Amino acid sequence: xxxxxxxxxxxxxxxxxxxxxxxxxxxxxxxxxxxxxxxxxxxxxxxxxxxxxxxxxxxxxxxxxxxxxxxxxxxxxxxxxxxxxxxxxxxxxxxxxxxxxxxxxxxxxxxxxxxxxxxxxxxxxxxxxxxxxxxxxxxxxxxxxxxxxxxxxxxxxxxxxxxxxxxxxxxxxxxxxxxxxxxxxxxxxxxxxxxxxxxxxxxxxxxxxxxxxxxxxxxxxxxxxxxxxxxxxxxxxxxxxxxxxxxxxxxxxxxxxxxxxxxxxxxxxxxxxxxxxxxxxxxxxxxxxxxxxxxxxxxxxxxxxxxxxxxxxxxxxxxxxxxxxxxxxxxxxxxxxxxxxxxxxxxxxxxxxxxx
Ligand SMILES: NC(=O)c1ccc[n+]([C@@H]2O[C@H](COP(=O)([O-])OP(=O)(O)OC[C@H]3O[C@@H](n4cnc5c(N)ncnc54)[C@H](O)[C@@H]3O)[C@@H](O)[C@H]2O)c1
Numbered sequence: 001x002x003x004x005x006x007x008x009x010x011x012x013x014x015x016x017x018x019x020x021x022x023x024x025x026x027x028x029x030x031x032x033x034x035x036x037x038x039x040x041x042x043x044x045x046x047x048x049x050x051x052x053x054x055x056x057x058x059x060x061x062x063x064x065x066x067x068x069x070x071x072x073x074x075x076x077x078x079x080x081x082x083x084x085x086x087x088x089x090x091x092x093x094x095x096x097x098x099x100x101x102x103x104x105x106x107x108x109x110x111x112x113x114x115x116x117x118x119x120x121x122x123x124x125x126x127x128x129x130x131x132x133x134x135x136x137x138x139x140x141x142x143x144x145x146x147x148x149x150x151x152x153x154x155x156x157x158x159x160x161x162x163x164x165x166x167x168x169x170x171x172x173x174x175x176x177x178x179x180x181x182x183x184x185x186x187x188x189x190x191x192x193x194x195x196x197x198x199x200x201x202x203x204x205x206x207x208x209x210x211x212x213x214x215x216x217x218x219x220x221x222x223x224x225x226x227x228x229x230x231x232x233x234x235x236x237x238x239x240x241x242x243x244x245x246x247x248x249x250x251x252x253x254x255x256x257x258x259x260x261x262x263x264x265x266x267x268x269x270x271x272x273x274x275x276x277x278x279x280x281x282x283x284x285x286x287x288x289x290x291x292x293x294x295x296x297x298x299x300x301x302x303x304x305x306x307x308x309x310x311x312x313x314x315x316x317x318x319x320x321x322x323x324x325x326x327x328x329x330x331x332x333x334x335x336x337x338x339x340x341x342x343x344x345x346x347x348x349x350x351x352x353x354x355x356x
Contacts, residue, residue: 041088043067044267045109047096047142048116050077052218053157053210055085057113057260062087064264071096071105072116080354081217096138102145111267112146114139114156117186120224121161124183135186136193143197143205151203155266156194158207158277159187160252160318169285170321173209173277180313191277198275206266208259211281211320215256215340216347220355228253228341231292232348233355235301245310247289250317252281255340258333265329281320282333294337298345 044061048054049070054077058068067088073095082091094101096116106112117135118124124131139156146154161184164177179185194205212226220229234241262280286294292305325331335343348355 041065041067042110043069043108045069045071045105045112045146047071047105047112047114048077048157050074050079050081050091051115052081052215053213053256053259054115055081055217056215056256057115057263058082058089059085060257060260060264062089069105069109071101076118076219078217078219096142097133099141099145102142103149106142106146106149106151109146109149109151112142112151112154113263113267114142114154116142117157119183121181121183123224124181124186128182131182131186132189135183136189139186139190140193143193143203147197147201147203153204153206153267154194154197155206155208155263156190158191158209159184160209160211160279160281160320162188162191162209163318165315169317170283170319171279172321173279173324191275195275198273202273204271204273204276206271206276206278208262208266208278208280209320210259211252211254211279211318213256213259214253215344216351217354218256218344220348227288227291228295228344229348229355231295232299232345235296235299235303236348236352236355238303240303241292241305243288243292243305243307244314245307247292247305247307248287249314250285250287250319251291252284252318252320253286253291253337253340254280254282254320254333255335255337255343257335257340258282258331261334262325262329262331265331269329271328276328278325278328278331279320279322280325280331281322282337283320283322284333284337285317285319286337291337294341295345298341 044066046054046058049058050072061068069090071092071094092105118131162176163171164180166175166177179188191207194207197203214228218229220233231241259280
């Protein structure tokens, strides 16, 4: 087993624990607890750190006492996501598609977690070149500059979209489907290049196949907004949200803090060298109707949703098999959908300016 931290990761940083109850422990934990860092604080590069997942992850790393450098071009990210972060934080404005920006960002860092990418499957269908450039060329550029800077482990955001319309449920990592969109193709490309970087250069790359991530700081605006912040913001405005089709289609919704935990375990945990692919979900099936009821309940809203025609190309069900995340990383879906929705709703209530 290999650790990017060598002897430092053993004993004085992360160790077996019986107490995993606090949020701080959860950030870096599963089967590890967070120990006082002393002088072992590391410098971690978070690309896309001004975005939804990246800013939540940066917050967890800072809480653990690490130094964080964020690289973001602020095309989708929001500076307000960084306002409440406390600790040793450096913000670099730059682009992962530019070698010089990546080289600057990787200089002096110990580890890299890569979250920068363009999201939205529908937008990728109309702008495939843009997605290939940012999501694939950007990934390769970042990995290569990280390699040249001496970084030996990179954790990166892949996506459940790589499963295409495969019907297996829950779906495990041995599967890979047809890339049904340029976005999915770009994420498949990340996984292929990660394997190539491992075989050619011996680096360890951990590809986390996120399912439907939700939580504070997720963007509720624009035509490609994710369903949870959209429902919450519409209900808070007294509007009726729209549900496509019967609402009995299901997804695997995973709270962002659990996703941050999976990244931290991927960065610091003992892993065999390789190009790993790991599902990150809740392992729980939730229909859109159930989701709606949960959100309406949390908001004490009696507004009924409007059902419209099913969206063409929408898959019926998506559910992660999270056994590999548990066994390889020590990952747990520690914050379930009920707690996650309640925290998200509270955050939205406290940040009305972020919903407009
Ligand atoms: N949110 C989800 O449910 C979900 C699901 C599967 C995979 N993912 C992946 O997780 C990662 C993070 O997603 P998110 O939801 O936080 O998205 P986000 O849009 O909130 O964050 C992405 C960040 O990357 C930045 N960025 C984009 N292109 C860049 C470039 N060329 N150079 C530098 N920065 C750039 C954006 O400005 C933004 O801050 C992405 O790779 C996404 O594909 C997300």
